[in-house]
Amino acid sequence: MESSAQTPSAFGVxxxxxxxxxxxxxxxxxxxxxxxxxxxGAFVLAxxxxxxxxxxxxxxxxxxxxxxxxxxxxxxxxGGGGASHAIMGTLIITGVASVISVPIGIxxxxxxxxxxxxxxxxxxxxxxxxxxxIPSIVAGLFAYALFEIFFGPGIRLGxxxxxxxxxxxxxxxxxSAEEVLKIVPNHxxxxxxxxxxxxxxxxxxxxxxxxFAGLVTGVMIAIARIVGETAPLLVxxxxxxxxxxxxxxxxxxxLAVYAYNEYRxxxxxxxxxxxxxxxxxxxxxxxxMILNVAARLVYRRYKTExx
Amino acid sequence: xxxxxxxxxxxxxLAAASGGRRRLGDRVFSRTxxxxxxxxLVLLAGVAIFLLSEGxxxxxxxxxxxxxxxxxxxxxxxxxxxTVLAAALAALVAVPLAVAVALFITHVAPPRxxxxxxxxxxxxxxIPSIIYGLWGIFVLGPKMVPVMKWLEAKLGFLPFFNGPASxxxxxxxxxxxxxxxxxxxxxxxVAREAFAQSPRRLQEGAQALGATRWEMIRMxxxxxxxxxxxxxxxxxLGRALGETMAVTIILSVSGAVTFNLISQANPSTIAAxxxxxxxxxxxxxxxxxxxTGLVLFAITLVTNMAAxxxxxxxxxx
Numbered sequence: 001m002e003s004s005a006q007t008p009s010a011f012g013v014x015x016x017x018x019x020x021x022x023x024x025x026x027x028x029x030x031x032x033x034x035x036x037x038x039x040x041g042a043f044v045l046a047x048x049x050x051x052x053x054x055x056x057x058x059x060x061x062x063x064x065x066x067x068x069x070x071x072x073x074x075x076x077x078x079g080g081g082g083a084s085h086a087i088m089g090t091l092i093i094t095g096v097a098s099v100i101s102v103p104i105g106i107x108x109x110x111x112x113x114x115x116x117x118x119x120x121x122x123x124x125x126x127x128x129x130x131x132x133x134i135p136s137i138v139a140g141l142f143a144y145a146l147f148e149i150f151f152g153p154g155i156r157l158g159x160x161x162x163x164x165x166x167x168x169x170x171x172x173x174x175x176s177a178e179e180v181l182k183i184v185p186n187h188x189x190x191x192x193x194x195x196x197x198x199x200x201x202x203x204x205x206x207x208x209x210x211x212f213a214g215l216v217t218g219v220m221i222a223i224a225r226i227v228g229e230t231a232p233l234l235v236x237x238x239x240x241x242x243x244x245x246x247x248x249x250x251x252x253x254x255l256a257v258y259a260y261n262e263y264r265x266x267x268x269x270x271x272x273x274x275x276x277x278x279x280x281x282x283x284x285x286x287x288x289m290i291l292n293v294a295a296r297l298v299y300r301r302y303k304t305e306x307x
Numbered sequence: 308x309x310x311x312x313x314x315x316x317x318x319x320x321l322a323a324a325s326g327g328r329r330r331l332g333d334r335v336f337s338r339t340x341x342x343x344x345x346x347x348l349v350l351l352a353g354v355a356i357f358l359l360s361e362g363x364x365x366x367x368x369x370x371x372x373x374x375x376x377x378x379x380x381x382x383x384x385x386x387x388x389x390t391v392l393a394a395a396l397a398a399l400v401a402v403p404l405a406v407a408v409a410l411f412i413t414h415v416a417p418p419r420x421x422x423x424x425x426x427x428x429x430x431x432x433x434i435p436s437i438i439y440g441l442w443g444i445f446v447l448g449p450k451m452v453p454v455m456k457w458l459e460a461k462l463g464f465l466p467f468f469n470g471p472a473s474x475x476x477x478x479x480x481x482x483x484x485x486x487x488x489x490x491x492x493x494x495x496x497v498a499r500e501a502f503a504q505s506p507r508r509l510q511e512g513a514q515a516l517g518a519t520r521w522e523m524i525r526m527x528x529x530x531x532x533x534x535x536x537x538x539x540x541x542x543x544l545g546r547a548l549g550e551t552m553a554v555t556i557i558l559s560v561s562g563a564v565t566f567n568l569i570s571q572a573n574p575s576t577i578a579a580x581x582x583x584x585x586x587x588x589x590x591x592x593x594x595x596x597x598x599t600g601l602v603l604f605a606i607t608l609v610t611n612m613a614a615x616x617x618x619x620x621x622x623x624x
Contacts, residue, residue: 135549
């Protein structure tokens with residue numbers, strides 16, 4: 001590597017001999033202390049938003065939480081009502097997105113790691129990089145454009161949101177799955193081949209079980225990443241006040257869009273609406289945090305020791 | 308790489324030598340894997356084709372039909388300006404902070420707690436953008452109002468702090484700060500990886516020569532991680548360019564093209580403009596919004612490719 005070759009020149013003869021001669025001068029010690037304090041201070045500064053955010057969401061979200069929030073929808077009520085339709089919608093939209101993304105993502109990762117050669121492999125690697133950079137709102141526009149061609153303008157469906165989210169989820173699943181497949185040692189595969197096991201059975205019975213905990217962790221992190229998406233759903237699933245459990249028929253509410261909408265059009269009872277927006281935010285943050293922590297616990301508890 | 312090739316060959320050999328049922332299983336499974344790979348490529352081609360076919364009418368439509376009665380270029384230019392301004396501001400704040408955070412985790416903090424600290428930073432990336440938006444407008448915005456008044460009074464001669472300072476906090480400066488928090492974990496993750504890999508022998512050599520910790524970092528760790536920091540910054544920039552909800556909620560927009568960061572009149576961004584206008588639009592206005600989405604996609608694509616190119620070049624060396 002070039003950098004390692006050029007760095008020694010920074011320690012030219014004259015500075016280092018001067019360095020040895022003078023010992024640790026107060027100026028150098030002062031600079032060192034100052035930079036250490038600055039670096040530690042930057043870390044503290046970066047943590048302030050995290051703690052402020054979690055604290056404020058908890059403080060403002062708790063007043064809006066009630067049994068009603070989880071059991072009622074908001075159909076035809078002024079000021080009151082709950083978010084059960086949004087919670088249900090979040091589960092359905094995210095669930096369908098996972099059903100689309102997980103098989104495609106994991107099979108593509110298997111392709112990249114076990115089969116891929118030549119041009120298709122290179123193209124896939126490149127375009128997965130491109131996919132990770134797609135802005136979420138553009139994913140929403142794609143789903144809209146796709147469905148508009150078949151169903152006409154103004155179409156809003158739960159499944160459109162799932163398609164948009166899949167576009168964001170697939171690259172995350174591929175990246176993490178590829179990572180864990182890569183660390184499955186080759187001698188396991190070779191041992192399996194030596195026993196006369198065909199390749200597909202080697203993959204399904206040896207490689208995938210070895211990587212299982214990592215795969216589950218990756219999928220959970222990917223779900224945590226898309227469950228709070230707002231922008232792509234705003235343009236695909238729309239806004240609705242009543243419960244809808246059919247992703248192929250009619251608009252579907254979701255927690256993030258619900259929070260946005262309660263903030264944006266609070267109606268006459270402003271504070272009640274804001275309370276519900278924060279309650280939805282708190283619910284979302286809880287889901288995301290639980291998924292993240294659970295993902296790490298799964299990995300720590302069930303990962304295969306590889307020697 | 309070589310070992311993978313030998314196992315592939317071994318697998319093929321065995322498959323060829325064994326019975327027909329096995330070969331069928333292998334064929335089905337490998338074709339499914341290829342199918343998944345091809346599906347993804349088709350999906351991306353679909354993104355390009357559908358966005359183009361829905362966006363193209365806006366490029367050719369006459370100014371009178373488009374929103375605000377302007378030609379498409381005049382419509383998208385101020386939005387593109389706002390997008391780049393917000394993202395650049397975010398990167399300007401986030402990159403130095405992210406480098407310091409990465410250094411803290413890899414070289415300053417006690418190694419025992421470093422992993423936990425890294426996990427805390429990663430949590431920042433897990434929080435949904437809608438929550439950043441609510442936090443920005445209800446918490447950070449009001450707190451920034453006196454700061455912006457001070458900036459106007461003391462640094463008002465600079466075009467950035469020209470004022471009049473907003474009394475609500477719905478300004479470009481607050482948006483930039485919130486976006487900076489959002490991209491910080493991305494930039495710092497890339498930097499952290501590079502700093503952790505910087506050669507130990509150089510670090511130890513520096514310290515053996517009597518360098519202080521900061522001198523060791525400045526002379527060995529930072530030069531080693533430089534290109535990673537640059538590519539991390541570009542990745543963060545790409546994320547900030549496409550960020551939607553935080554901007555939609557916080558920014559008070561007027562369509563003005565200005566570098567003034569603390570006033571109530573701000574340029575909107577492409578993503579925020581789509582989120583605000585799309586639900587109430589129909590007809591050619593939808594096509595115009597999709598076309599602006601294409602422009603946004605192009606801008607983020609170029610940024611991300613530049614970042615990947617820097618990473619690839621570095622790995623090649």
